[in-house]
Amino acid sequence: MESKKILHNVFQNIEVGIGEVSKVVGVSQRQLRYWEEKGYIKPVSDDNSGVRRYNLSTLYLIVFIKEQLDKGFTLAAAFERSKDIRVKSKIVRTFFEHTFNDVKITNPDKGYGEIDLGELRTDDGKMYHFKGVVDERGRYVKIDE
DNA sequence: GTTCTAACA
DNA sequence: TGTTAGAA
Known part of the structure; x- marks a missing residue:
């Protein structure tokens, strides 16, 4: 299981x-x-x-x-x-x-990483990725193209 | 020693 | 709610 x-x-x-x-x-x-x-x-x-x-x-x-x-x-x-x-x-x-399945570790020692929060496709066809980030700047959400 | 119900403060 | 009594 x-x-x-x-x-x-x-x-x-x-x-x-x-x-x-x-x-x-x-x-x-x-x-x-x-x-x-x-x-x-x-x-x-x-x-x-x-x-x-x-x-x-x-x-x-x-x-x-x-x-x-x-x-x-x-x-x-x-x-x-x-x-x-x-x-x-x-x-x-x-x-x-x-x-929780889509967590990427960016710094094992410091416990930093990124969580894939899903995709967004706009009307004009552009694709964006939402990511939850934990790093030296704290905890925030960012959008990647 | 812990928990339960019931009753009274 | 707290406490206590008496039983499980």
Whole structure:
């Protein structure tokens, strides 16, 4: 199987217990159970042990909600905002999963490189290449003819 | 030792 | 939400 898909599966199947999540994220176990009761988060639906496990997606959601709470939003407001983030994340992920294959390393030591972001053909037949660049100047997009 | 539910502060 | 009790 393609390595990217394997890693995708691995990350998708990572599960963390409520104790770990609570400790690392800084949210109490009581809160996590309460958020679940409110329907905001859902433990991975598996066996009948009754022990809660959370996958990566839920983990991201938990972290996001926590951040919003810290900023002063109510729990309800935090969850409402997370809906936006989830859609945006999916869009970004879809876009970059596609372009991740076309990465050219320009400087291995410094971690510089170029990402092929696709082509653009204008009405008059000219062809351009969009490239995402990471180099000593930072992070930017350029257009090559 | 960890997690669960339920109940009360 | 925090905490605590009692069970798994």
